[in-house]
Amino acid sequence: MGSRRDRTSAMKAIDAIARFYVRVVDGLARLISPVLGALFILLAGLVVLQILGRMARVSLPWTEELGRMVFIYIIYLGASSAYYDKLMITIDTVPEIFPRLGRILQPLVAVTSFLIVSFLFVASFSIMRSSWNTSLATLGWVSNGWFYVAFALGFGLMIVYSVAHLAKWHLKLDREPGAPA
Numbered sequence: 001m002g003s004r005r006d007r008t009s010a011m012k013a014i015d016a017i018a019r020f021y022v023r024v025v026d027g028l029a030r031l032i033s034p035v036l037g038a039l040f041i042l043l044a045g046l047v048v049l050q051i052l053g054r055m056a057r058v059s060l061p062w063t064e065e066l067g068r069m070v071f072i073y074i075i076y077l078g079a080s081s082a083y084y085d086k087l088m089i090t091i092d093t094v095p096e097i098f099p100r101l102g103r104i105l106q107p108l109v110a111v112t113s114f115l116i117v118s119f120l121f122v123a124s125f126s127i128m129r130s131s132w133n134t135s136l137a138t139l140g141w142v143s144n145g146w147f148y149v150a151f152a153l154g155f156g157l158m159i160v161y162s163v164a165h166l167a168k169w170h171l172k173l174d175r176e177p178g179a180p181a
Contacts (some may be wrong), residue, residue: 018167025164029084032157036077043070062138069136072147076154083113084161107169113164117155124151 027167046067053060082088095102 002027008154015171018171022167022171022173025084025160028157029081030159032077032081032084036074036081039070039074039077043067043074046070062136065136069142069147069150072148073153076150077157080154080157080161083117083158084164086165107166110162110165110169114159114166117158117162120151121155121159124148124155130150 046063050063050067052058053063094105128145128148128151131148132143134144136142136144
């Protein structure tokens with residue numbers, strides 16, 4: 001009898017930890033949208049600056065490289081945000097067409113996604129390390145490695161979100177993406 005009570009207490013503790021983790025990750029995910037908005041405004045500002053520079057016949061080559069870097073951050077942070085909201089094609093399409101199969105495959109998809117994203121996360125560090133000693137042509141004080149920090153950041157967030165998806169599945173939190181826990 002004590003064994004069953006211990007197992008029930010352990011499950012309650014696991015559930016409490018999972019709920020806390022989901023709440024923290026939901027809060028983190030809500031922070032990404034304003035960051036993406038700020039990066040988009042920065043990108044638009046760089047484009048406007050480049051246009052004004054051309055109109056005034058002033059060369060501003062650094063705006064193109066910095067704009068490209070900002071764009072890469074927007075892509076990887078945006079991809080992690082879409083991943084959190086389960087807006088990726090492979091995650092979204094099958095459950096819509098086959099709801100029952102989608103519920104069965106949900107943990108398998110989450111674990112597979114976790115493994116793939118973890119591989120990409122680890123791989124991003126070797127790429128980052130190999131390019132860290134080179135710098136941008138127009139901004140000599142900025143390392144090329146900063147381009148690859150965006151990869152690690154985006155894939156790192158996707159790892160965190162994968163674990164949250166598994167926790168939500170465990171807790172049977174069938175709700176709209178991004179809704180509070």
